[in-house]
Amino acid sequence: MPLRGQGEAGENGGPSGDLYINIRVAPHKTFKRQGFDIHMETHVSFAKATLGTEIKVPTVDGDVTYKVPAGTQPGTVFRLKGKGVPRVNSAGRGDHYVKVIVDVPKAINDKQKEALRMFMEASGEQYDSAEEHKKSFKDLFKK
Structure with missing residues (x-):
């Protein structure tokens, strides 16, 4: 990201140079970002996946309660519309996707x-x- 005229002073009274900033975002332990969308996985017991349950889903804006329907299969992905990353310089947001991992007891x-x-x-x-x-x-x- 360049900041024009914010670098070191130019030689012999010339204009200041540009300052270039590189931003790297460290991976989050729960969320994976793809564009404006957020992806994550959550674990549910096989009994709760079979009978249905409510889970708390952490989002970028805080926890949201989501009702997992009865009969949810392993690998099912639920979409929380508009709960992703805000779009820069425009209206709207990405979505938040939750993949269900069904835990089978050992x-x-x-x-x-x-x-x-x-x-x-x-x-x-x-x-x-x-x-x-x-x-x-x-x-x-x-x-």
Whole structure:
């Protein structure tokens, strides 16, 4: 960004030179900027993604409450219109995009396992554990 006439004084009484300023914006830990739009990710448990929930979304102007609808799939991107970066020298703003990362638990207790088995049954799915597959595979090689 040049600032005309703001540099060092010219030689022999000549006009001052120009001052050039380079501005670099450090990456933000939450937001990624693309033009006037802001992109971010947020984590939601698989139960909340399935049933729906409200989340607080940090924006450049402060937190906004957003209602995540029931049945939200992993990777779904929601758009908060007009919540991005203000446009310089014109009206309007960019948008704020929120990508939903659905967290699947790595370990669950027996009560949670039973609830999931019941859910699968109610959905018409059959539960086949990895242990059952191991046993049947070993049975193939028995003499």
